[in-house]
Amino acid sequence: MTAADRIIVALDVSSGEEAIALLDRLPDVQFWKVGLELFVSTGPSILEELKQRQKRIFLDLKFHDIPNTMAGACRAAGGYGVDLLTVHGVAGRTALQRALEASRAGAESAGLSPPNLLAITLLTSLNSRDLAFDLKVPVELPEYTLQMALLAQESGIQGAVCSPQEAAQLRRVCGDEFLLVCPGVRPTWAEGGDQRRVMTPQEALQAGASYLVIGRPITGADDPQGAWKRINDELAG
Numbered sequence: 613m614t615a616a617d618r619i620i621v622a623l624d625v626s627s628g629e630e631a632i633a634l635l636d637r638l639p640d641v642q643f644w645k646v647g648l649e650l651f652v653s654t655g656p657s658i659l660e661e662l663k664q665r666q667k668r669i670f671l672d673l674k675f676h677d678i679p680n681t682m683a684g685a686c687r688a689a690g691g692y693g694v695d696l697l698t699v700h701g702v703a704g705r706t707a708l709q710r711a712l713e714a715s716r717a718g719a720e721s722a723g724l725s726p727p728n729l730l731a732i733t734l735l736t737s738l739n740s741r742d743l744a745f746d747l748k749v750p751v752e753l754p755e756y757t758l759q760m761a762l763l764a765q766e767s768g769i770q771g772a773v774c775s776p777q778e779a780a781q782l783r784r785v786c787g788d789e790f791l792l793v794c795p796g797v798r799p800t801w802a803e804g805g806d807q808r809r810v811m812t813p814q815e816a817l818q819a820g821a822s823y824l825v826i827g828r829p830i831t832g833a834d835d836p837q838g839a840w841k842r843i844n845d846e847l848a849g
């Protein structure tokens with residue numbers, strides 16, 4: 613797999629028209645992430661558009677609910693034929709297990725391959741201070757994200773979403789087969805925005821990330837294709 617194959621670009625725009633304009637401007641991107649903003653706007657039609665273009669799809673809807681509701685949502689999402697799908701680890705063991713079973717059942721009913729499920733460990737927009745003082749979680753951040761990843765792994769989930777800052781530890785403990793998908797990736801020349809736990813693309817891959825999720829540094833650039841190429845050139849160099 614080339615470095616370019618390991619970059620998932622976040623299609624965070626508010627309409628199908630804007631999304632299609634970006635797909636047209638970035639023909640080399642093979643793996644796209646559809647998140648809440650776009651999916652709530654377009655519904656599944658954007659997934660069909662991506663499939664027609666033979667793109668890989670990360671459906672990042674971050675389900676977090678009681679087990680029965682998680683299962684229902686994952687059954688429906690399993691029928692979309694996406695490659696990756698997110699749920700929140702804090703939904704708990706039963707919800708994660710039900711989500712996994714349901715996503716497989718949904719895919720099977722549709723005659724499709726099931727998505728790989730990813731558990732969110734701790735959003736990359738949060739830092740240690742947020743965890744301790746606002747969320748009142750009385751464990752250190754690296755320990756918390758590790759426990760979330762282990763809970764996901766014990767529940768049969770195929771991977772986790774984590775910051776690249778935790779990737780090395782999670783890779784060591786969870787092993788080579790466990791997918792680590794890392795947002796919070798910023799080239800040195802890009803603004804951090806609301807991300808709090810960041811690393812550069814090179815650092816993130818060296819730390820053990822399976823995939824990097826990069827949005828605004830590419831899609832918000834004046835020249836998205838130039839930004840995409842610059843990141844790939846930096847990774848190749």
Ligand SMILES: O=c1ccn([C@@H]2O[C@H](COP(=O)(O)O)[C@@H](O)[C@H]2O)c(=O)[nH]1
Nearest residue numbers: 622647734735736795796825826827828
């Ligand atoms: O912990 C998380 C989980 C998901 N995300 C998503 O990744 C992208 C990042 O976009 P940037 O523009 O590169 O910041 C975005 O769609 C988030 O919803 C995350 O950032 N952190």
